[in-house]
Amino acid sequence: MTVPTPTDPAAAPAFGFRRIATDGMARRGEVTTAHGAIRTPAFMPVGTQATVKTMYPEQVRALGADILLGNTYHLMLRPTAERVDRLGGLHRFMNWPHPILTDSGGFQVMSLAKLRKINEQAVTFQSHIDGSRHVLSPERSLEIQGLLGSDIQMQLDECVALPAERAEIERAMRLSLRWAERSKAAFFGKPGHGLFAIVQGGDDEALRVESARALTAIGFHGYAVGGLAVGEPQDVMLRILSATTPELPEDRPRYLMGVGTPDDIVESVGRGIDMFDCVMPTRAGRHGQAFTRRGKVNLRNARHADDPRPIDEESTCPAARDYSRAYLHHLVKAEEALGAMLLTWINLSYYQDLMAGLRAAIEAGRFEDHKAEVKAGWARGDI
Numbered sequence: 001m002t003v004p005t006p007t008d009p010a011a012a013p014a015f016g017f018r019r020i021a022t023d024g025m026a027r028r029g030e031v032t033t034a035h036g037a038i039r040t041p042a043f044m045p046v047g048t049q050a051t052v053k054t055m056y057p058e059q060v061r062a063l064g065a066d067i068l069l070g071n072t073y074h075l076m077l078r079p080t081a082e083r084v085d086r087l088g089g090l091h092r093f094m095n096w097p098h099p100i101l102t103d104s105g106g107f108q109v110m111s112l113a114k115l116r117k118i119n120e121q122a123v124t125f126q127s128h129i130d131g132s133r134h135v136l137s138p139e140r141s142l143e144i145q146g147l148l149g150s151d152i153q154m155q156l157d158e159c160v161a162l163p164a165e166r167a168e169i170e171r172a173m174r175l176s177l178r179w180a181e182r183s184k185a186a187f188f189g190k191p192g193h194g195l196f197a198i199v200q201g202g203d204d205e206a207l208r209v210e211s212a213r214a215l216t217a218i219g220f221h222g223y224a225v226g227g228l229a230v231g232e233p234q235d236v237m238l239r240i241l242s243a244t245t246p247e248l249p250e251d252r253p254r255y256l257m258g259v260g261t262p263d264d265i266v267e268s269v270g271r272g273i274d275m276f277d278c279v280m281p282t283r284a285g286r287h288g289q290a291f292t293r294r295g296k297v298n299l300r301n302a303r304h305a306d307d308p309r310p311i312d313e314e315s316t317c318p319a320a321r322d323y324s325r326a327y328l329h330h331l332v333k334a335e336e337a338l339g340a341m342l343l344t345w346i347n348l349s350y351y352q353d354l355m356a357g358l359r360a361a362i363e364a365g366r367f368e369d370h371k372a373e374v375k376a377g378w379a380r381g382d383i
């Protein structure tokens, strides 16, 4: 294929971010992309293999999700990016005509692939599906994301699991910086498509500041904080965020990768994060867990067997309002597919309601009060 002439991602016309309101470090904003706008703070449901598991795309949209995630690692292996491209791109393929963000694939290679090797040039690995060999370089990752047609593309990076030696964290952070340079050079910024860099540096504040400043100097449409939600305690994650977000440009979106619980999200919005993704609401739903404004409810627990109450009679989500806990308990125990479907619906609905509440609170200048109210709801427990 002809090598497209790279354009400066910072100059692409239609991709943009505007801040509508701020309240302390919290920001209410809007990202504009080729496939529409994203209201921030935003929660992005994970659609790793071109589907948000057990949900119809129309349902996900109706819950208020402005953007979904796809994953380069999974889609490059199956059905391959070239096949998705031949079929019209990922938006057409999964019938989601709204913004899509794709990860670069490095994280999944390190956590899923076999016989993986990383060097200056690329990551090489064998598919966990059929053992076939693959090479993922900064350039190949963007080629794949371009074939998928995602509106927000991530640089290839190296994320180290915590705890880790400082030397290892530093090595991976500097490699990720060099890969950020190569990603920017390789990015063919079609109008409305953005390239995000990923800040690394583990739990070391000095390395985080160095990574954030270096990436800002290179210049990207947005900045992800990577290398977190990899096993560290919440207080470590929040300490790193407090050291990192002030070093990032205020007029660009910030995306905290892989986070998190409702409490993680509220605390991170308060430290200047705009975008989140996490498998928590979807995976927990498939395992019988419901997230509600009164905290988590484990529907596997026998105490629900005779409970006629819905999960949340005040919810706008039919799954939380029109089905009894006894029925949900039955479906979960019987391993009926409808159990996973209803609980995933409940959880994504709660996460989107949580984000809508945060956006409104920041606009009204009452983020701290709202945070206290939301936490008090969780503390009330499951009445």
Ligand SMILES: CNc1nc2c(CC[C@H]3O[C@@H](OC)[C@H](O)[C@@H]3OC)c3nc(N)[nH]c(=O)c3cc2[nH]1
Residues within 6 Å of the ligand: 046, 047, 048, 069, 070, 071, 102, 103, 104, 105, 106, 107, 108, 154, 157, 158, 159, 198, 225, 226, 227, 228, 229, 230, 257, 258, 259, 277, 278, 279
């Ligand atoms: C869970 N904690 C966590 N996830 C993380 C991911 C995967 C998110 C990606 O993984 C898929 O969800 C399973 C989603 O597709 C998401 O796409 C962006 C990361 N990806 C990159 N490139 N760099 C990181 O430093 C990183 C850190 C993470 N911490």
